[in-house]
Each structure stands twice: as C-alpha cells, then as structure tokens.
Amino acid sequence: MTDKRLSDEERRRRAGMRRRQELRRKRRRKVMIMRLIIALIGVFAVFLAVWGISSAIREGKKLTSTADDGQKEAVVQAAGMSEPGKYAELLAAQYDYDSAIAVLESMENAKKDEAIQAAxxxxKAEKEKLAAVDASxxxxxxxxxxxxxxxxxxxGTSPLxxxxFRQILQELYDGGYVLVxxxxxxxxxxxxxxxxxYEAGVLYLPEGKKPFVLSQRDVSYPFEKAGNGYASRLIVDDEGRVVNEYKQPDGxxxxxxxxxxxxxxxxxxxxxDFSYRGAKGTLGLTGYNGVLGYRTSPYLAVSAAEGNPYADGYGTFxxxxxxxxxxTVVQALKNGGWNFASYGNSYTSYGSEFSQMQSDADQWQANVAPVAGGTDILIxxxxxxxxxxxxxxxxxxxYTYLKDQGFRFFCIEEGDNLSWLQVRAGYVRQGIHEIDSYEEFQSVLALE
Known part of the structure; x- marks a missing residue:
C-alpha cells in the first residue's frame, strides 16, 4: 500500500512538471515565432531603405540575509589581507572599485608607493566609466x-x-551578461x-553589460535522481570547496x-568579471527529501507505518x-556568498487553497529552516x-501569511518578457525564467 501511494505521488508530481514544461515550451515557441517575424520585417525594411570580491563588503543591499555578516566579513578579511594587492585586483575585476581603492590605501607606505598610486x-578612472543600470x-x-x-x-526527455550548463555560462559571458x-x-x-x-536598487556596470540573477530550484537531490545520472549531494572537500558527490555507473x-x-x-x-561584487546564486530549498542531498526531514527517520512514504524504497535515516x-555545507555556502530561498516543501501550488499553501509553508519552516536557517526569499x-x-x-x-513568516522577496514565472520587477515599500517581486533545457535557454535569449 505504501509503495503504491509513493508511486502515485511521484507520478502526479512528474506529470504536473511535464505539463508545465510543455506549456512553457509552447508559450516560448509562440513568442519566438512572433519576434522572428518582427525581426525579418525590420531587416527587410532596412534593406529596402539603405540596401544593405566580495558580497561581504556590499552595504545597504539587504537588512536581513541568510548569511551571518560577521562570519562573511571574517572570511573576506582572511582571504584579502594576506595578499592585499591581489585582493584589490579581484575587487576591481568585479566592479567594486571603491573597495579596491580602500584596500590599496590601507597598505603600508601606500601614499609613497608609485605602483600603488598608479593602481x-x-x-578611479575605471569607476568613472561605469553606467547606472536600473534594477528593472x-x-x-x-x-x-x-x-x-x-x-x-x-x-523522450532532454534535461539540462x-x-x-557550462556552455550556457560561456554564452552568457560572451554576450556581456554579469551575474548580480x-x-x-x-x-x-x-x-x-x-x-x-524597499527602494529600487541601482547597479553600476560598464556600458553594454547586462545584469542577471541566477537561481537553482529544488536543491534536495531527491531519491529518484541521486545515483541515477545525477549528483547525490553537496559536500565540503579537503580544500574547503563545496563540490558534489556523484555515484558513477560502475558504483x-x-x-x-x-x-x-x-x-x-x-x-x-x-x-x-562575470560576477558583480562577488555575487553568486540563490538556492531554492524543499523539504520533502531533505536539504542539499542530506535526509534531514524528521519524518524520514520513521517507518512507513509511522508515516514515511519513502521508507520501503529507501530505508530510514x-x-x-x-x-x-x-x-557544515550550508555555512560554507553562506560564507561563499550564496543565498537560500524557500521553494516550498513539496511542490504544492501556492495558487491553490489557502489551507494547502499554509500547510506547505509551515512544513518548510519545520523541515528546512532548522537546517538552513530562515530566509526572506520565496521562489x-x-x-x-x-x-x-x-x-x-x-x-x-x-500575502499577509507569508509576510508574517518573514518573506519579502518573491520570485514568479515570467514567460513573455525578458525582465519584470515590482519594488514596493513592503516587498520585492521579480519575474524569472525557468530553464530546464538548452533549447529553453535559447528561446529565452530570443526575447532580447
């Protein structure tokens, strides 16, 4: 009975995801066709006419954060002050010229050192070239x-x-995109x-650069994926890097x-220079299979008879x-500049009845927040x-319920426009593009 219930749940979830992906592909295909027609008309018209370093030191961006600012500052100081010249180069490469200058000016004999003064x-000259970019x-x-x-x-599927993904990063970089x-x-x-x-933010980037936010949804490495062609979890290696464990086909x-x-x-x-002032990404966490590949949700410790629908197939933890x-991994990610968001506990539509949304939001607070900490971001x-x-x-x-839970940044699917932002006194809402294949990435860029 338990196996059947699990199978039905998984089948419904996967079917729902396939339906949403198909609708999204159709919508984006229609937009691409229309834009292609418009572009061809424009080209034809022209032819007829002419023939031919560190998030840690950023201030004022947020009042609350998933990261501990004191720990971030300690990491920045430890990494930067051992080789201040190289650290200043990194800060400047990431468009934080004020901080780069401050680091150089703090060096011994800075006022008398010609090389430091030249840098x-x-x-200062590079800073003057920056242009204000509206957050919208x-x-x-x-x-x-x-x-x-x-x-x-x-x-019949073509997952990313x-x-x-490496190719996408390179194409974004070559196309002038900068991660914020x-x-x-x-x-x-x-x-x-x-x-x-809240007030709308302003970024300062070289002329022609295109800022973007990156997020990942459902970073749980669920049972059906772990060990089946996907990584199984995130770990901190011996060098302090956050990397993945992956079980190869040979075991x-x-x-x-x-x-x-x-x-x-x-x-x-x-x-x-792909990262604006050390920006990384935002990781959307769920609780139905745990966090970051670790089986942390309390019900995963009990038997099937006690309410664990995964016990018969995967055991208890x-x-x-x-x-x-x-x-340990959560803290390493926070120290590295990553943000955490709620992606709901178990793929419940927040457009459904209030009671269903409330139950899922409460489960996330019970299953995920004790491990990853609170967050003000909801995808x-x-x-x-x-x-x-x-x-x-x-x-x-x-909205009032989610606001009471501390959420202030809301991310919603945006299929038709390349960017959409709503900044109000009490919250920030941004449209996102869910990219589940390389083909979808190409269709989104076609919106430019």
Whole structure:
C-alpha cells in the first residue's frame, strides 16, 4: 500500500512538471515565432531603405540575509589581507572599485608607493566609466538539478546537462551578461522608528553589460535522481570547496563539479568579471527529501507505518546526524556568498487553497529552516503566484501569511518578457525564467 501511494505521488508530481514544461515550451515557441517575424520585417525594411570580491563588503543591499555578516566579513578579511594587492585586483575585476581603492590605501607606505598610486588612479578612472543600470532591467534565469550522465535521461526527455550548463555560462559571458545578487534589486531602508521599506536598487556596470540573477530550484537531490545520472549531494572537500558527490555507473563515488554550485564557482574563478561584487546564486530549498542531498526531514527517520512514504524504497535515516552534516555545507555556502530561498516543501501550488499553501509553508519552516536557517526569499513552486500582476496588499491573506513568516522577496514565472520587477515599500517581486533545457535557454535569449 505504501509503495503504491509513493508511486502515485511521484507520478502526479512528474506529470504536473511535464505539463508545465510543455506549456512553457509552447508559450516560448509562440513568442519566438512572433519576434522572428518582427525581426525579418525590420531587416527587410532596412534593406529596402539603405540596401544593405566580495558580497561581504556590499552595504545597504539587504537588512536581513541568510548569511551571518560577521562570519562573511571574517572570511573576506582572511582571504584579502594576506595578499592585499591581489585582493584589490579581484575587487576591481568585479566592479567594486571603491573597495579596491580602500584596500590599496590601507597598505603600508601606500601614499609613497608609485605602483600603488598608479593602481589607485587606474581604478578611479575605471569607476568613472561605469553606467547606472536600473534594477528593472535585471533578468532572472532559474535552473534545475543538472544531469551528469546523459545515458540516464528518460526516453523522450532532454534535461539540462552539466556540459550544457557550462556552455550556457560561456554564452552568457560572451554576450556581456554579469551575474548580480538578488538583493541588488532593492535596498532596505530603515526609518527612525525602525520600520523597513524597499527602494529600487541601482547597479553600476560598464556600458553594454547586462545584469542577471541566477537561481537553482529544488536543491534536495531527491531519491529518484541521486545515483541515477545525477549528483547525490553537496559536500565540503579537503580544500574547503563545496563540490558534489556523484555515484558513477560502475558504483564508485567521485567528487567534483557535477551541478550548479561548483560549476558556477569554477567559472567565476576563471572569469571574475562575470560576477558583480562577488555575487553568486540563490538556492531554492524543499523539504520533502531533505536539504542539499542530506535526509534531514524528521519524518524520514520513521517507518512507513509511522508515516514515511519513502521508507520501503529507501530505508530510514538518522536525520539528526544528517542535519548536522548538512549545516557544515550550508555555512560554507553562506560564507561563499550564496543565498537560500524557500521553494516550498513539496511542490504544492501556492495558487491553490489557502489551507494547502499554509500547510506547505509551515512544513518548510519545520523541515528546512532548522537546517538552513530562515530566509526572506520565496521562489514560488509550480510556476504559481498568490495574486495577479497588480500589487500585493494586506487584503491578500496569502500575502499577509507569508509576510508574517518573514518573506519579502518573491520570485514568479515570467514567460513573455525578458525582465519584470515590482519594488514596493513592503516587498520585492521579480519575474524569472525557468530553464530546464538548452533549447529553453535559447528561446529565452530570443526575447532580447
């Protein structure tokens, strides 16, 4: 009975995901065709006429964060002050010229050292070339867990692979895209009475650069994926890097860049100017199979008879030990500049009845928050929202409930426009593009 219930649940979830992907593909295909027609008309008209370093030191971006600012600052100081010249170069490469100059000016004999003064002059000149970029132009690309072994893909599907994601990063870089933090979209302002409100953010980038936010959905490495062509979890290796464990077809377990986090970290290390002031990504967490590949949800410790629908197929777990191991990875990610978001507990549509949304949100707080900490970011699961495109108001009971849980940044699916942003005094809402294949990535870029 338990096996059948699990099978039905998984079948419904997967069927729902396939339906949403097909609708999204159709919608984007229609947009691509229309834009292609418009582009061809424009080309024909022209032819007839002419013939031919560190998130840690960013200030004012957010009032609350999933990371401990003191720990971040300690990491920055330890990494930067051992070789201040190289650290200043990194800060400048990531467009944080003020901080780069401050580091150089703090060096011994800085005022008398001609090389240091020359570098300061260069950074000041580069800073003057930066142009203000309105936060409303920031795109948001959201990715799933990456497939490592293409042979494991289900017949008739084309999930996004590790190699394709690397190709996407390179194409974004070559196209002038720069990764920014989700919190760069708005600044939290506190008045004299301690009340917080949000104002639209402004980024400063070289002319022609295109800012974007990156997120990953459902970073749980669920049972059906782990060991079946996908990575099984995130770990901290002996060198302090966050990498993936991956079980090869021959049964051996290896570690390396097998999913979004380590792939992006490696790319930024090779192309520091791809990241605006050390920005990384936002990881959407669920609770139905645990966090980051660790089986942390309390019900995974009990038997099928006691309410664990996965017990018969995958056994039970020491969830307390799993949670402690997971917290080490969570802290390493926070120290590295990654944000955490809620992606709901178990793929419940937040456009459904209030009671269903409330139950799922409460489960996330019970299953995920004790391990990953609280967050003010919510990426709506199932491409849903809790209202129309008009403003959220306190008359919206779902909004007030989620607000009471601490959420202030809301991410919703946006199929038609390359970017969409709504900044209000009480919240920030951004449209995102869920990219589940390389073909979908190409269709989104066609919106430009």
């Amino acid at each position: 300061i002059g260069e950074y 132009s920031v795109r948001h690309f959201s990715f799933p867990t990456l497939l490592v072994n293409e042979a494991a893909a289900a017949e 692979t590790v190699e394709q 933090d989700l919190y760069d979209l708005a600044s939290a302002v506190k008045d004299e009475e301690g009340n917080v409100s 051996n377990t290896v570690t390396g860049d097998y999913d979004i986090v380590p792939c992006l970290e490696t790319f930024i290390s090779e192309h520091p 020491d969830t307390e030990a799993e949670a402690e191991s997971c917290k 709506f699961p199932c491409e849903t929202d809790i209202g129309s495109w008009s403003d959220y108001t306190d008359e919206n009971t779902k």
